[in-house]
Amino acid sequence: MNPVNYLYLSALLFTIGAAGVVIRRNAIVVFMCVELMLNAGNLALVTFSRMHGNLDGQIVAFFTMVVAAAEVVVGLAIIVSVYRSRHSASVDDAALMKL
Amino acid sequence: MGAIATAAVPAARRELAKWLALGVSLATFVLAAVIAVRFDPDGDRFQLTESRAWIADFGVRYELGVDGIAVVLVALTALLVPFVILAGWRDADPAGGSAASTQSRWRPTQGFFALILAVEAMVIISFLATDVFLFYIFFEAMLIPMYFLIGGFGDKAHEHGEEEAARQRSYAAVKFLLYNLAGGLIMLAAVIGLYAATSDQLGAGTFSLQEILQARGNGELELSTNTERLLFLGFFFAFAVKAPLWPLHTWLPNAMGESTPPVAVLITAVVDKVGTFAMLRFCLGLFPEASDWATPLVLVLALVSILYGALLAIGQRDIKRLIAYASISHFGFIILGIFAMTSQGHSGATLYMVNHGISTALLMLVAGFLISRRGSRLIADYGGVQKVAPVLAGTFLVGGLATLSLPGLAPFVSEFLVLVGTFSRYPVIGIIATVGIVLAAIYVLVLYQRTMTGPVTEKVAKLPDLRVREVLVVAPLIALLVGLGVYPKPLTEIVNPAVEHTMSDVQKTDPEPDVTPVEAAHE
Amino acid sequence: MSKGVHSLWMAQDGVDKIEAPHIEYDLLAPTLIVVGAAVLGVAVEAFVPRRHRYVVQVGLAVLAMAAAFGAVVTLAATGHGTDEAQTAAMGALAVDGPALFLQGTILLVGVLGVFTFAERRLDPAAHGNRVDSFAAEAAAVPGGEAEQSAVKAGFTTTEVFPLLLFATGGMLIFPAANDLLTLFIALEVLSLPLYLLCAVARRKRLMSQEAAVKYFLLGAFSSAFLLFGIALLYGYAGSVKYAVIADVVAGNPQNMTPALADTMGNDALLLIGGAMLLLGMFFKVGAVPFHMWTPDVYQGAPTPVTGFMAAATKVAAFGALLRLLYVVLPGMKWDWRPVMWGIAIVTMVVGAILAITQTDVKRLLAYSSIAHAGFILAGVTAANEEGISSVLFYLAAYGFVTVGAFAVVTLVRDAGGEATHLSKWAGLGRRSPLVAAVFAVFLLAFAGIPLTSGFAGKFAVFKAAAEGGATPLVVVGVIASAIAAFFYVRVIVLMFFSEPRPEGPAVTVPSAFTVSAIAVGVAATLVLGVAPQYFLDLAGDAGVFVR
């Protein structure tokens, strides 16, 4: 199978993720969309790694997973504490500061 | 030489701030006098030079030096500041016992005098700088202390009460700063442009006036017409704001109107001179061809300034604003003299800077004494002061007469030189400019008539005459006005060689008279 | 690339032949010290009794920063900034002039950051315990019982110090990163602690949490773009190493493979990848239109954090951006320069204009930082050596001013904590002339008035831009400066020329920590303004990137 198709898939995933970030209100979902974008990146990296025949891309992908995990730790902590003080996980509710 | 800068900077801190400030300013004056004496009119163009690397990366050197034009202006500055300090002796005293003064650590008195000295130092360095960048730095930096002087120590007198006065004051201060900052930033662009041009053609960028002049002289530095014009405009804009030239003048009436009289003197008599001085030294020196190109425009603007300033002065209701507009008119004359590109014009403009400084200082300070007595700046609030306070009125009249360039007083010499210088190259403009002297008579005399003559109004009746301190401020200024009016030779001798240099920079010669005189007037 | 560096990933000789990577510990010392101290800090949290933690953490943080700074100086002194510049850790990090200069700056700013973090005199003592700007227990619900008992017990969030060290560690790597992977990791290492730090304010906790959420979501969003950009660039060049990518971009790769020949032909990969990469950087520096998080986060985060973040992040991010543009992408200079021009112009103008109507001093400084990002971008576009050194200098100057300015903001307080609304600052100059004067100095430096560091920096970048042929940028910059001057002046007017309000805030007398932070800020502002030569030389010598 032509590896380029994986790239198309990755681009699609990335776009879906980005659209989700923009559209969805729930902070958790938004965050998941970001994860989707990261994973789209991973897919692209791995695909390119295959195309070029070296491992660099795969290594980066591994690192990305770790980073994503760390992000989850930090992100969920923040989102949860916000949820506890506001009883809402909607990003649109958090708009004290503007203008 | 460097001592001037450092000697003037230390800010007075103690209770003795006033005396200290006075002492420092007098010391500066003595130094300036020494410089003036040591300056040899027939010697090199720039003397007492000092040069040290400062910011090599920018090609900036700490380069000082005086030519004849600078030396008289330095002397003027050093001379006026002690008077300003003396005149402002009480201006910054905190309003006794008010709540604000007890609960705060605000120490206005020290600050006031420290700021004045800071301004003095920066102005002097601007006059001395022979490095474009160094000049620029101090040209801009002096805005800050000036800004605080205007905004922080403004005139409390206002027809709509103190709160309105405070509002007006900060408006004036902001306007002053923004105008000048905008001008300065545009100049900054031009300064950078100049550097880029020099580094392009000379290998290493430089800001040294002497190096640039030299390079231009021997053809190493050839600016393209467009570049030169753009750079000229950048520089000129900043100086025109500072000077101030119509239509960039509107900050001056506000600033002068709202600040205390000594500060107003500082603005118009000292700080603004940097603008005109810089036109003479930098615009003409660095960009002779562009200056030539812009001359018609500048002359017309100067002419408009002269007439417009004078007409607006006539229409003012506020004494200080009136003086401000009169100054605008006078700056028009100075700029006219500079861009007439004749020796008489240049000498006249230089003398004019000095004389205008002295005469405006006199007029403004006396007006300030008057205003502080009555607590109002409105002309309509006065009348008949002559009867109550004859010395005050008399000195005011002398100041007014100097402002309208009465022959025998110093400003006449310079104004006439400017007019002759302009006339010999641009007769029509010269003739229109002379209308300015009629208008000057109108605004001065109308002011004098309305404030000093007529029946004594009730509130004026108890005004005391000038105190000893105030006479001490006024008398030397009057003596100078008369002295320089009768015998300006010492000044002109210092200025003449510098003017010749400038004339050769712009590659101009005076127009020849139609007829060679049969014989010289004497000798 | 130096000879000793191998490609670990091309395991042609079998797994047992893999050489252990060669790590130059001495060259990496600054980063290692800071990160090591951070790890230690975490251990401290775990093992040291609560009452000693504060002292230990502060001491550890300051010590680590100082030691790291010493290491940087040593490296610089031994010529690693100039002649001996090289890459380290198998090409992952560069140890060269710009890197060392920026690391030094970050560390100094970091020390000042620690000082402001450690300040415990400002907030009124809660139940006899001196407290700092950070929440007693960040996990507790604001206003809840848990929080109250934590306050009563005198808890403080001493975890901020290790977090600060981690972030600093990330920042040290960021401008030194010499391949895309390191870049990405550094970005995350510096970002994640910052997200957390934003959330732990003692007062106005809702705003603090909101700031953290916004910063986090948008930050993660931007790192996703960055990652995808990395992927595309990797796809284009077949490597994540800067040097290799640069060669490929320039069109003369070292090892030509058929796959590479194929992807090299696809410019879209390069262009889109490059753009996404830049986007990640633009987000961090707060360039328009990726700036929108800046005001909200600056306002909501605890002020010491804001100061540190505003100064250090910008320094690190611009360092990384410079390296990207000058090392990786010089081959596509003609593509990115117009884009950068546009971004720089928009950033300068929008930042300046938006600041005019701000009413909160922290938001004002945020917009001002956006405008400054624009000025620095103008220097970046110069695309010459002058550009590098001028940007380095500007960053150093800007960093100190920013830390100092935010430190002053922490001092002005009323009953509700910091009084950041501008109307409350009215007449400050009459009540506390010294504080107001210091703040005025910072504002003037922001405005670029001569004899302050701001002017020297601005002049440097504009000069570089002009010499690089970007005259229109200079003109726009000058206009933006004029607009910007307006709002700085407005604050000064407010402080000095307005009558103080009877109910207005008071200036709290800080401890030596904040005093020294402010003092260093003022000193740096004036020294860099009056006698910038030495530092310009430093920046000038540091003006070459190693590949």
Place this chain on the structure above:
Amino acid sequence: MESLIGLLVAAPLLGAAVLLCGGRIPQIDRTGHWLGTVLAFTSFVLGLVLFADMLGKDGEERALQSHLFTWVPVEGFQADAAFQLDQLSMTFVLLITGVGSLIHLYSVGYMEHDERRRRFFGYLNLFLAAMLLLVLADNFLLLYVGWEGVGLASYLLIGFWQHKPSAATAAKKAFIVNRVGDVGLSIAIMLMFVTFGTFAFEPVMNSVGETSEGKLTAIGLMLLLAACGKSAQVPLQSWLGDAMEGPTPVSALIHAATMVTAGVYLIVRSGAIFEAAPDAQLVVTIVGAVTLLFGAIVGCAKDDIKKALAGSTMSQIGYMVLAAGLGPIGYAFAIMHLVTHGFFKAGLFLGAGSVMHGMNDEVDMRKYGGLRKYMPVTFVTFGLGYLAIIGFPGLSGFFSKDAIIEAAFAKGGTQGWILGGAALLGAAITAYYMTRVMLMTFFGEKRWEPDANGEMPHPHESPRSMTIPMILLAVGSVGAGAFFDVGERFVHWLEPVTGFEHGHLPEGLSVAMVTGATVTCMVLGVAAAWLQYGRRPVPAAAPRGSLLTRAARRDLLQDDFNHVALVKPGEYLTRGLVYLDHKLVDGIVNGTAAAFGGLSGRMRRIQNGYARSYAVSMFGGAVVLIAATLLMRAV
């Protein structure tokens, strides 16, 4: 001898300095007036010494030069402080110091009750110094200094009673109108500088032949403008009438005898220029002729004794200007008339002052009447002055005026006839209005009215210090003309400086005929006045009068014209500009600021606080960024 010239100026200058600066010292305050007077006399004596010395030399060698110092040395520009004393200057020096001294003396009495007498004498001394500087200067720029100096002194003295708004206004008006004239002088000097490279008298006059007539005409016209301002000639005459607000000695000295004649001096001094520019010369004569009629008509209508005399002054100076415009045939007569006029007009003013002194400062002649019995000395001296001015044969006015009328006819052609006719007509009107003044003041029944304080005037003769100067001036009014005219003594005195030609009357006219006509006109004028004011009582309230009379009372509408043509538009212009400055120039600046503020206010709405919209902005930015990058490559 040369050094005395400097002293001549220095003496009164010293007086002015001491009196004005040392004001607070009680000794000076008490004796200041005598100091001033003594210094004025000192100048006069110095003048006499120089005069004697001058008489001892031949005509051509009489001029003295005295170079004090280089005043304004600037590249290509040389202005010296240097004096030149020749016969023309000498005449003026004697007139100024002589009449000046007498008037100082007179003022001692006249100003006795004024608390600011010291200051008054200070101003008077200042005036003398400036006026001497004016006539002694050897170049136009220094002359200009004196020129403005006398203007200043005049300003200060007219406005001496500053508490009266009318006085202050009059002073201001005088100065400003004079300034307009000064513009002429400064432009003339600039033109000279551009044309000749110098503005010293000698080199300029010597090189007149080397430049074009156009330039000379321009210089001449500008000089004329200056003269018009200073000498109150049409169209800059309006200030003189108002200037009568000043104390009477001032009117006598400055606005009759000396300062106002400076214009004549200027024209005569620059004779060479005018001779080479006939067009300018013609304009001079026209101005002179118009003014002599103008002033005379105004003089007829005024009820204020000083204003009537002011009109007369205007008219008489018109004669002088007319004569000066005639060239060498007229110069000497112009100066001669100037000197005789100095005597009799000063005498008349002092007389008027004496009358006012006795009448509680009343100036309205309709409230006088029958004063000859109460003030005999004043009556006699005033009467002699009166006879002199109307040109009663044998008195000084007769000789000088007749000479001018002859010279006017001698100009020849239509111009000669018109100018001569105007001069004759003027003589008739002069006789008319002066007789009117005489009759209304000293003859007829008493029409006295109580003054503002309700006191009836008690006319009395003035003190000795006032009458002595009046008597001396009366002697001059009677004898000077004859003295000068015998053997054309005056003409020969001036000839080396101004040149002289005998005018030749046109065909059909003889000297006797002109003299006869002059005398006839005079008699007619006197008769007309007697018919109107001598035969029947003078109404205490002025009748409405004809249109011309009413116009003449309002100075022939000159002020109305100025008001409508200059003052009003000026006011509108100023107000308009103030408005514009505020709204437009300032408005643009403030508007720009406001525009940025508004823009900022709009733009910040984008920052709506919603993280999602920030993300949208970033996403949009990313799209644009990528698109732009791709586009760059595509382009």
